[in-house]
Amino acid sequence: MNLEQKIKEEALRLGFAACGIAEVAPAESEAIYFDTWLANGMHAGMTFMENYRNVRLNPAGLLEGARSIISVALNYYPADLQPQDVPQLAYYAYGRDYHDVIKEKLNELVDYIRREVSINARCFTDSAPILERYWAWKAGLGWIGKNTHLIIPGKGSYFFLGEIVTDLALIPDRPMESMCGKCTRCMEACPTKAIEAPRTLNAGKCISYLTIENRKEIPEKLAPLIGNRIYGCDTCQQVCPWNRFARPTTEESFKMKDELAEMTADKWYALSREQYTRIFKGSAVKRAKYEGLLRNIANYKAINFRKEEEQNTNTYK
Known part of the structure; x- marks a missing residue:
């Protein structure tokens, strides 16, 4: 095997579902899209997206002498789901924080590659100004769907992405053509119509x-549309036909904690800071902070209360 093949074989051995290689170069085809997205304010309150534009559009700024990007995908699709009658977390947040695992x-x-050749490298996963989905596409892992997720043929989109930026000159893989076709299920199913055009997500x-x-x-107009979700949303992935190929992850770190699986609606309503800290230790849910999660739980409770009132009204008409 050549070095590229060895790297991919080792990536699969480590548990990654896919691995590909791209040449470090300016992301020219993405620049207009990215700049337009920012100019239209579709990044909402994520002002950090305005920073480090040059690095986002050219990862050469992340490592001196950078020549290649090794892109990987790690499956997080859960084997067991929360009951539908309780507040819902996005699937990716069921287990341990993906940043640490990846x-x-x-x-x-990288250690494996260093045993083969001399290498300078930096590792990233949603932790640097780098267009992860773009580079995963350039590395041949899949294509960017209309819902903005990277879709891997025959596997779906429930994947975390990671990158190794290196000074090695590796043979790049070919980008993949989109296979979304005329399908617009993700756009139609989005509860808040946040996907305003193919690959155009209004974060607000x-x-x-x-x-x-x-x-x-x-926002008052959007709050009722959130439904039973208190952390994230999977709707645009759940309706995607390509996710019929999704298979449960074998990564133990991503499995749902027992205490989380036992949470009822009443337990969520009474969630204390101590419980929050214990249940979500080492979890991506910490991103929302305790106060943010309470806000979301209160919204869920208000929606349920209105539903119960409507049902009672209809019962006694």
């Missing part, structure tokens, strides 16, 4: 943004 695996992959309407990154009150 970083560990990427470091192992997105339930994931509203329940995680958003530090303000949820």
